[in-house]
Amino acid sequence: MKKPDERETPLSSIPPYIHASRPPGLHASTPPYLHTSTHLSPAPYLKIREVKPETNFSRLSAAEKNEFEKLKTPKRRDEWLASRLAAKELISEALGGTPDGIEVFSDADRKPLARAGGKEFYISLSHRDALCACAINRALTPLIGVDVEKIEKRSEAWKKDFFTAGEYGACAGSEEKFTETWTLKEAALKMLGLGLSVDAREAEIAGERVKFAGRALERYEKLGSPAIRWKSVRKENYIISVLWA
Numbered sequence: 001m002k003k004p005d006e007r008e009t010p011l012s013s014i015p016p017y018i019h020a021s022r023p024p025g026l027h028a029s030t031p032p033y034l035h036t037s038t039h040l041s042p043a044p045y046l047k048i049r050e051v052k053p054e055t056n057f058s059r060l061s062a063a064e065k066n067e068f069e070k071l072k073t074p075k076r077r078d079e080w081l082a083s084r085l086a087a088k089e090l091i092s093e094a095l096g097g098t099p100d101g102i103e104v105f106s107d108a109d110r111k112p113l114a115r116a117g118g119k120e121f122y123i124s125l126s127h128r129d130a131l132c133a134c135a136i137n138r139a140l141t142p143l144i145g146v147d148v149e150k151i152e153k154r155s156e157a158w159k160k161d162f163f164t165a166g167e168y169g170a171c172a173g174s175e176e177k178f179t180e181t182w183t184l185k186e187a188a189l190k191m192l193g194l195g196l197s198v199d200a201r202e203a204e205i206a207g208e209r210v211k212f213a214g215r216a217l218e219r220y221e222k223l224g225s226p227a228i229r230w231k232s233v234r235k236e237n238y239i240i241s242v243l244w245a
C-alpha cells in the first residue's frame with residue numbers, strides 16, 4: 001500500500017528523438033506519453049567528457065581558479081576541472097559564443113549554475129573517475145539532473161541502505177540495473193537541489209515512474225510537480241543518466 005506522503009510521478013524512457021518535433025507546450029495527455037502535465041520539456045543539452053589531467057587553466061575565471069586551488073587531491077582536481085570545461089564547451093556549443101568568459105559557480109546547496117552571455121542559469125554536473133558530464137535544461141530552468149556512475153560490484157549492505165525494497169527487487173541479479181537505478185535516483189535528487197542531503201530512498205525509481213517522499217516530495221511539489229523524463233546511456237563500463245522536466 002502507498003504511504004500517504006508518497007506520490008507517483010510518471011517517467012518517460014521513450015527516446016528523446018520521438019518527442020523532438022513536438023513543440024514545447026503542446027498538450028500530451030494521451031498514450032504513449034502517460035503524463036498528466038500540460039507539456040513535455042524537450043531533451044536537454046548533454047555533454048559527456050573524458051576526465052584526464054589538464055594543463056590549460058586559461059578558461060577559468062579568478063573565482064574558479066581560487067576554488068580549484070582549494071581542492072586537495074589530483075583526482076578531485078582533474079574531475080572538477082574536466083566537468084567545468086565540459087560545462088563551458090556545452091554552453092558555447094548550445095548557446096553560441098566562446099567558452100571563455102563563461103563562469104561556473106554554486107548556490108548555497110552546492111547546486112551548480114553558469115553565468116554566460118548576461119544570463120545566469122542552473123546546470124547539472126557529475127564526475128566519476130574517467131568520465132564527467134554536464135546537462136542543461138533547454139529552457140534554462142533548474143529542472144535538470146545528471147549522474148555518471150561506474151558499473152561495479154557493490155555490497156549487499158550498500159544496496160539495502162540506499163534502495164527501496166521495490167528497487168532492490170527490480171534490480172536483483174544485475175549490477176548494471178542497480179547502477180542505472182542509482183544514477184536515476186541521484187539525478188532526481190540533484191534536480192531537486194537536494195543531492196544526498198536526504199535519504200536516497202526519497203527518490204524511488206519504480207519502472208517508468210519516480211516516486212518522491214519526505215523532503216524530496218516537498219521540494220518537488222514546490223517546483224509545481226512537473227512531469228519528469230529521463231534517459232540513460234551506457235558508455236563502456238559507465239552509465240550516464242540525465243533526468244529533466
Ligand SMILES: CC(C)(COP(=O)(O)OP(=O)(O)OC[C@H]1O[C@@H](n2cnc3c(N)ncnc32)[C@H](O)[C@@H]1OP(=O)(O)O)[C@@H](O)C(=O)NCCC(=O)NCCS
Nearest residue numbers: 080109110111112125126127147148190193194195196197
Ligand atoms: C550531490 C551529490 C549527491 C553528488 O555526489 P556524487 O555522486 O559523489 O558526485 P557527482 O560527481 O555525481 O556529483 C557532484 C556534483 O553534484 C553537484 N551538486 C552538489 N550538491 C548538489 C545539490 N545539492 N544539488 C544539485 N547538484 C549538486 C556539484 O556540481 C558536484 O560537483 P562539484 O563538487 O565538482 O561542484 C553529493 O555530493 C551530495 O549530496 N553531497 C551532500 C551530502 C553528503 O555529503 N552526504 C553524504 C552521504 S553519503
